[in-house]
Amino acid sequence: ALRDRFEKKGDIINNQLAFVGNSVTMKSYKDAAEFVACYPFAPYQFTLLQKIFESIRKVGTTGKHLSKGERSLLDAFQSAAVRNADRGIDALVPLYDFYPSIESFIDTTAKRSIDEAPGNAALDPYDADLLKAMFLIRYIPDIVKPNIDNLATLCVNEIDADKLALKRRIQESLARLEKQRLVSRNGDLWFFLTNEERDVAREIGHVEVSANEKWRLLSELVYDDILGGQTKVRHKLTKADYEFNRLLDGAPWKNASHPLSLEIATPLGDDYELLSEARCILRSSESGGRALIRTAEGDRLDIELSLYLQIEKYIDSPKASTAAASLKRILSDRKDENRERRHRILAQLGDLMLSGDFYALGQKLQIKAASPRTMLDELVNYLIANTYTKLPYLKQRQADPIAEIRAVLASATIGQQGLGLDGEEGNPLAIKELRDYLQLKASAERLLLSDVVDRFTGIPWGWKPEWEVVLLVARLFMAGEIKLMCEGADLDPKSAGDPLTRSVRFRQVSILKKKIPQPESLKRARDLYKDMFAKISREDADGLVADYRAALGDWQGDLKGYGQTASARHHPGKGVIDAAIARIGKQLAIRDAFEFIETLLSAKSDWLDTSEDIHDVVSFYKTQLPTWRKLLEALSGFADNRDVLLKLPAVATALGDLESIRDNPTPYGQIPRVATLIKTVEAANETAAQQRRERALNSIDARIAEVMKSLDQVQAAAALRNKALQPLQELKTKVAALSSIPKILYFQHQGGDLLDDAMLIIESASQKRATVLEDSGGTTTGKVLTTAADTAAPKPSRVIRAAELSPTIYLETEAEVESYIAKLKSELLATIQAGQRVRIQ
Incomplete structure (x- = not known):
């Protein structure tokens, strides 16, 4: 009959005896022969029971002597067989039926909870059997993981038992046992608690944990651990970093005041259940640039967080610091358990975030990401692109804007900056935005640079880093459109370098819009330009000044090129060149267009003279x-x-x-x-x-x-x-x-x-x-x-220098002539008589 039964239901029987994660060591029946030989026991029970006996003996939960080896196992199997003798051939022996065979050897304190379970009105009779099974595997979690699936396999008592119903029954039983502090849960694993462990669990359960403590822990886990403490995201297109505020369940985590905000709504939030899609859309449209993540609902998240905090607070309590060795072992186990619990909570939260709903700026988004940090990057990038609608105005960005600010301020000619403002490299749309704002705000009163930076790094511009805004200001300054002052004094390009490249000094820098020249002055200046350069200038003030700067810059370049040549000896024009370069330099140093034109006109005759001199020198x-x-x-x-x-x-x-x-x-x-x-x-x-x-x-x-x-x-x-x-x-x-x-x-x-x-x-x-x-x-x-x-x-020769024989330069008397001739004759004859030749020189 047994063989026939296995032939018909062998697959069902082995499925009933299958374990999760223990398929190798926890064996089922190989064939009908083994079923007949082992019935009503499962093959794995022989090895398992031996491990159980060894573990109980090692941890010292036995009072009387527990015999070793085959005798103990034989007694256990005989007792279990006798207990199930009157059942039919569909019966299987559950693990808890082996408990009575060792009950008499277990210390009274160790088995007290099992003995008291039947009399506990809060428990069902089945709870006591489950508690026995959990006691037997308490110290062998490496062999049998005490999860619900494996507990159901250990407790199955019939071949045709409804295992799903059995799992539900075990789950309900575990919930009752957990409330009575008879078992503890660590993730999906359940553990029998000894008396001492139960006392510790009871004390831990009495540790008070506030809602704020849970909120702080959850915020830390989400923002510091899962999202890596990230407070800013790099925009993919502009490569600029944008900071954002972080909120959890409506409260800010580590206060900040940035234009962008990210809120994460978790099941712990008071209004989580009320956050319908419509309310999430509405909430994400509040306060400008705001994104919202409504995480998926998490099983036991609140319980796990509370237990984690309770254990941590209990371990850090004064009682734990003076605990006995046995208690310290329990606390160490709980510490390890809590470490696993934290990893488990992090993994759960990450999954809840990825599977949650995403909203930004009043829109529901579809974001598919492999990790929470990737999800954050995608979400905030969407937020940046759609909050800062004027971000594209700043098309050309600098790899090192501070260095570019210094380079702009160090430009040899201010006019070149003015010429470049309307080109692509000058970011014309951004310049126009800034120029219009300054025209409105800085024409009548001073405007602080810090206010300008705050405005254009905020919504809807978002021009970051802040140095890009300062660079635009520097270009308008060098173009002569604005005046900069610091602590009451005008700034020139050289002195502007430090306050414009140190953010702590932005509040010290004031911006003033320049005066606009009158039409009559503009006409006189255009006529002077024609006389000086023999060509027509633009009519508007900015264009006219830019033309002057360009033409004067050309003169300056030519004169500097000729200056070295003119410095050479017998080269004309050095004085004219030096004077003209000095005059042009002073004129180009004037940044204000109004002042530029007025200064030109006030020295009109001097400029006409200089123009003639320059034309002569350059032509030469x-x-x-x-x-x-x-x-x-x-x-x-x-x-x-x-x-x-x-x-x-x-x-x-x-x-x-x-x-x-x-x-x-x-x-x-x-x-x-x-x-x-x-x-x-x-x-x-x-x-x-x-x-x-x-x-x-x-x-x-x-x-x-x-x-x-x-x-x-x-x-x-x-x-x-x-x-x-x-x-x-x-x-x-x-x-x-x-x-x-x-x-x-x-x-x-x-x-x-x-x-x-x-x-x-x-x-x-x-x-x-x-x-x-x-x-x-x-x-x-x-x-x-x-x-x-x-x-x-040939005879030797002698040179006689006739002039050297005269005592004076001039011979003025006959006597002097005769004396000289006599002396010369004497020298000549003496030389000849000496056998030498004479060469007169």
Whole structure:
């Protein structure tokens, strides 16, 4: 019969005995044979009961001696079999039927709750059986997880039992047992409580927890743990960070006052049940930029939060700090349990948030996210994009706006900022918004920079970071449209850097709108612009000032470029350039358009004079500079021969004109004459130099001839000839290329010295050869020597400087002449008598 029963209902039987999470260790029947062999017991019960006996023995809940091994198991199975002997073949032995076999060995205090359960009016008879089963598995949670599914498997007593009904029955029983502090729950796991654990549970249950404490814990879990303490979200398009207020069930978490708000409504909120879709839509449309998350309903969330707080407060109480060892073990277990409970609550809250309903700005949203933080990012990004409707006005953003503010303030020309305001890079829509606001608010009274920043970082602009707003202010300031003041003093670009780049100083900076020039002043300024620059300007004040700034900036750039050249010697216009640059710099430093125009008109005649001077200078350095450089080069070439040229009347006049042009501070009208004058002087200079050059070359040729004569006389070899002649030949080449008469005369004089040097070289070479002949005894090898007369060396020479023999510069009397001649004669004769040659110099 048993075999037939298993053949018909084997799948049902094994399904009844299936465990959650214990499919390997908690075995069911393999086949009909095993069913017949084990019936009415399940295969897993043999191993399980052995583990139960071991665990009870280890934790010391037995009073009398609990025998070990097979005898204990045999008694337990025999007792259970006897207890179920009168039941039919559909019967299965539930776990609690094994309890009586060990009851007599359990300490009275350990089993008191089980003994007292039948007499407890709050409990049903079945509750006592369930309590017995939970006691048996109390210390083996690693083998059997005490959840409802597994408890139902342990307590099933018939093959055809309705397991779903059994689970409901167990669930109801557990609820009654929990109220009586006989079991405790940790997530989906249920545990039997010993007397001491029950006392602790009862004391924990008496710990008071306020609604505010639960709200604070829930806020901490949601905003600090699940959402990571996030207080701002980066907008995906602009990459700017936007902060938001955080609320939980209508109350702010960590107070803040930002334009954007996120509220999370949880089942713990007083009005959670009242938050219908219509009310959520209405609530999300309140207070500007607001988003609302209505989480899904959570099972036992309130209970779990309360229990968590109760345990934490109890563990931190004075009683717990002085507890005995057994109590400390229980508290340690509860601490571990609470740690798991916190993780479980976090996971539950995350799921409740993701599966909740989302609302923003009066709209219900469909957000699908993989995690709460991703959901937060999506929700707040929607909030940003649809709250700050003028956010797209700020199209061009800076990677480092503070650095850009400094760069704008350091601009060399204010006008360039004005020209760029209407371009895409200048964010024209944002500039217009700011300009219109300043026109309205700052025209009659001062407006604080902090107020401007607060306005345009708020709704509906949202221009963040705040430095983007300050950058717009800086551009209007540098464009001359507004005036900035700090502590009563006007700010210039240099002094504005610090207060505009330090947010703590925003309240010290005031903004004033500039005055508007009158139509008559604008017309006069346009006429002056036409006279100065020979072109037409725009008619409006901003355009006119921008045109002036651009034109003056061009002048400034040109003049600075020519300034270095003009600093060189004999270059005109340096004074004009310096004065014009200084005047232009002062004018461009004026930021206010009204003041800019008035200052121009007040110095109209000076500007017209400056304009003429600039035109002359710029024209000179653009078109006449090459001719001027030829003039300077020519005068430099004529300088050596100037004394000779000045002796020629026509040439002297041309040379004087060239020098006058060079020294003229405004030579611009004389430049056309330069080429003709250079040609006149250049021809005369070349003629005079040619005459001197021919004389010098003739003199050098004569000296070369003299050297060659001496070389021939000694029958010099090629090396000696080259050594003696080369300096004179090189001198001749050098003189042939010269146009400087003083240099020609100098090198002509040097020719005499080189002649003397050559003679010494020849003399020295001859003396060496004579010495060689004497040492060889007059014999020769290989060649026939010439006679002494043929190879005699030239006589030594002596230079007599005739002028040095005169005692005075001038000879004025016959006696002085005769004395000088006698002295010269004496020197000449003495030299000849000494066997030397004389060269008079």
